[in-house]
Amino acid sequence: MGALRQSGLPVAETTYLALGGGLGSFVWVDYLRVCGTAVDDIAVVGYEPVPYGRFQRLCRHSQIFDEQRIRSDSGARPDNLWGWPGYAVQEMAGLLRQGKWGEAGRVAWQIFSETALADNYAPRAETVYRALEREMKRIGWRQMFHQGEICAIRQTDDGRYVAVYVPVGEGDGRAPHCFVAPYLHLALGHPAIQLAPESQAYRQNTGDCHLLVQAYEQHEHIYQQLARRGGLVILRGRGIVASRILQRLDEIRRATGRDIQVIHLLRHALTADTEYGRARRRMRHHWQWQPYNFPKAAFGGDLRQVLAETAPEARLELLAAWGGSTTSDRRDWRELVAQGRRQGWYRLVFGAVGCIRPNGRNRLILHLQEESPLPQESRLVADFMIDCTGLDDRLTVHPLLADLSGRYGLRQNSSGRLEVTPDFELKQLRNGEGQVFLAGTMAFGNVYAPVDSFMGLQYAAQRSVEALIRENAPGLRPLHGWESARQWWRWQRGVEP
Ligand SMILES: Cc1cc2nc3c(=O)[nH]c(=O)nc-3n(C[C@H](O)[C@H](O)[C@H](O)COP(=O)(O)OP(=O)(O)OC[C@H]3O[C@@H](n4cnc5c(N)ncnc54)[C@H](O)[C@@H]3O)c2cc1C
Numbered sequence: 001m002g003a004l005r006q007s008g009l010p011v012a013e014t015t016y017l018a019l020g021g022g023l024g025s026f027v028w029v030d031y032l033r034v035c036g037t038a039v040d041d042i043a044v045v046g047y048e049p050v051p052y053g054r055f056q057r058l059c060r061h062s063q064i065f066d067e068q069r070i071r072s073d074s075g076a077r078p079d080n081l082w083g084w085p086g087y088a089v090q091e092m093a094g095l096l097r098q099g100k101w102g103e104a105g106r107v108a109w110q111i112f113s114e115t116a117l118a119d120n121y122a123p124r125a126e127t128v129y130r131a132l133e134r135e136m137k138r139i140g141w142r143q144m145f146h147q148g149e150i151c152a153i154r155q156t157d158d159g160r161y162v163a164v165y166v167p168v169g170e171g172d173g174r175a176p177h178c179f180v181a182p183y184l185h186l187a188l189g190h191p192a193i194q195l196a197p198e199s200q201a202y203r204q205n206t207g208d209c210h211l212l213v214q215a216y217e218q219h220e221h222i223y224q225q226l227a228r229r230g231g232l233v234i235l236r237g238r239g240i241v242a243s244r245i246l247q248r249l250d251e252i253r254r255a256t257g258r259d260i261q262v263i264h265l266l267r268h269a270l271t272a273d274t275e276y277g278r279a280r281r282r283m284r285h286h287w288q289w290q291p292y293n294f295p296k297a298a299f300g301g302d303l304r305q306v307l308a309e310t311a312p313e314a315r316l317e318l319l320a321a322w323g324g325s326t327t328s329d330r331r332d333w334r335e336l337v338a339q340g341r342r343q344g345w346y347r348l349v350f351g352a353v354g355c356i357r358p359n360g361r362n363r364l365i366l367h368l369q370e371e372s373p374l375p376q377e378s379r380l381v382a383d384f385m386i387d388c389t390g391l392d393d394r395l396t397v398h399p400l401l402a403d404l405s406g407r408y409g410l411r412q413n414s415s416g417r418l419e420v421t422p423d424f425e426l427k428q429l430r431n432g433e434g435q436v437f438l439a440g441t442m443a444f445g446n447v448y449a450p451v452d453s454f455m456g457l458q459y460a461a462q463r464s465v466e467a468l469i470r471e472n473a474p475g476l477r478p479l480h481g482w483e484s485a486r487q488w489w490r491w492q493r494g495v496e497p
Pocket of ligand 1: 019020021022023024025045046047048052053054055058061062070071073076148149150151187188189190336402439440441452453455456457
């Protein structure tokens, strides 16, 4: 600490420091506030001015606009740790107020009969953002938040940690600032977007970001050109983003009447449903359909328990059986795929891509390498390619975590992420009384499967705050019975915790 003070850098002290400033940080800070911590004892550092900033950008780029429905259930509310009333009840109340009885009835039917007789309910993205704005105000988020880019985290010699960050915007320009705190929470999200290796090679060779895009990048120009002239698009990936982009392409096709063709290029065909015990995930048209990214029982039911009791080296197998590349089991998306194949504008092609190159006339040529049991071409020519293969979660691509892990020799789990305790603590970083917790995708592969979900962020927050309460961390009181009811009532009325 002496050296830090002598460095001349501005140093501020706090008790609870949340690094990242996204949804994971928000949920943790919300929990701390509800458990009694004062605004003055919490600081948050992150890059985005609002906690849903990165989430919203990634959603919008991948065509999940604000009015579209996302992929979580009614009770998974990052703004409400009790989960009640869920988004569905809120939506019904809003519809009733507007006199839309029929629509309210449909939502009611959906939540009472999901998923046996109806698709599972999911809130609209804008509902989530609005609810977060309300909770931000209630807990005093803006007073705690400091916008900046975090460069390093180190232990101090007095049982605390220092985070060095460069503030963004007004003030001291690019001069680094420091925050020192005994309790740290890291929720830094996905480190980078992912391109399939062949797409990456194409980018490096040509520098082109116009014909070949990653779905999480801004790529509106593709839809605009297709709306004007039609064309052929190659889609890669089998997740929810690929579904939504296919839907957008179909919307443009219908609205403009242009000839828009889609080739869905998949590495291999799927031949059967995925089974785990008596549970079954359906495979149709070589897509895997499942309501959420993990079975519901992995969020809070028996599968959560199964994973917690499984030896660390065997977890990977379970996680692969329950998760993987799946898309939301929505009737409209299932019908879209079936109809597209029937009408011929949507085709499946299987094979590994050998190389991708421009054809000199603003189109792409893809050479396929692999044989396939299904009839297919070995060379594809397309106007655009949209890579929906996801986000890159390797530790090595996250400079801050890679640095921290290298400096303190943090252990990795079988999924290549950081090993955390069941309370989401990075045990190797214990520093006297000081503790560091990790949430979100970088905590994947430990005792809880859906870490990268609203519910997973809430679960991690609850476990870590309860651990802090057990350790008598300052300013926190347990959230039992009466206190929980009292706090919920304050939440309900929008009153500060
Ligand atoms: C497109 C998309 C849709 C999703 N839909 C759902 C859904 O429907 N339901 C669901 O439950 N889950 C969903 N998820 C998963 C999950 O809820 C989100 O990924 C969520 O945003 C994770 O929260 P986080 O805090 O870990 O990451 P983020 O919300 O991304 O926050 C991390 C923050 O850390 C910041 N950061 C990172 N490094 C630094 C640094 N060095 N300095 C400063 N700041 C830094 C980033 O800028 C970012 O703002 C979705 C994810 C994506 C990508």
